[in-house]
Amino acid sequence: MLTLLKNLKIFTPYYIGKKDILIANGKIELIEDNLVVPFSKVLDLNGKIAVPGFIDAHVHIIGGGGEGGFQTRTPEITIEELVDSGITTVIGCLGTDDVTRSMEDLYAKSKQLDELGITSFIYTGSYSVPVKTIMGDIKKDLVLIDKVIGVGEIAISDHRSSQPTLEEIKRIVAQARVGGLISKKAGVVNFHVGNGKNGIDYLFEIAENTEIPIYHMYPTHVGRSKELFHRAIEFAKKGGFIDLTASESVVDYLEISINEGIIDNLTMTSDGHGSLPKFDENGRLIKLDVASTTVLFESVKKAVERGLKFEEVIKTITINPAKVLKLNSKGRIEKETDGDIVVLDENLKIEKVIARGKLLKEVQS
Ligand SMILES: CC(C)C[C@H](NC(=O)C[C@H](N)C(=O)O)C(=O)O
């Protein structure tokens, strides 16, 4: 199947001007001027913007929630919601409730999303320590289950965590690293960071006092407070990757990240279909909303309205997550990468979403 996309203003995420893209068997084959390819399906995009398909590296694809009892369980995600948000690669995870939510269900949902045309992977585990794996062992899950690319979301500094010790966390990161080496996967541990006073101290401890490379530790929700964010900037300056949940007001943090020179170590994720609970100072639930994946690109648009450079901000949901998760065929518009492309109009409205060369969404302009 040959698809020829004509006249696109291409952000690889770096702007390379107006060119044509040939996609063959789901992979980007050529990126050149004035391509003519016989027997190809031609789409003339007359000057629209093309960016790499978005990577959302933290989504509760089978739903989550439950922190306010059964009525607060959140629903599983649909392929339509992901595609409408421009997401062509998604990493699924469990959260607080790993009693009624299972890794088997997460795995099956990930396979469903692949069958429906996008690309998905999963983290093994949930908030809890010991880690709730599929095969009873972190390394086994990484080495023997193709969809598993890391561990998460392991809760630290949070009243809902298992109160893990530093030794327990060290062991989890160590197993993720070796499992990742053997399986040639990222082997990252995605840490859910709460607003507890110890923040990401454990992660600095491990980076400074063990042989484990810092890039195996990938903390999320780092925008939860200003002090946590400033610790996260220090972590990024040491070579770590940090993740902002886009449901919070992230534009300030994006601006600071660009000014601090760490935007290349920053990703944004939606926490889609995870719960967004609010607790009072006594740990009582006040309210609970459900996160949506639309915040991912909405945050990019808000940042551009603030005057931040599009090329800089778009990296946080394309090439940056591809780097930390070692998804080498994702996150860029380059030869041999997957044909995952989002087409935008001049107002950054999502017009088309192409995943592995297939047109999954098209809105009439
Ligand atoms: C970043 C904040 C706003 C939301 C965050 N969400 C989760 O961690 C997922 C949720 N607990 C679930 O299991 O569905 C939180 O609860 O702190």
Ligand SMILES: [Zn+2]
């Ligand atoms: Zn979380």
Ligand SMILES: [Zn+2]
């Ligand atoms: Zn989450």
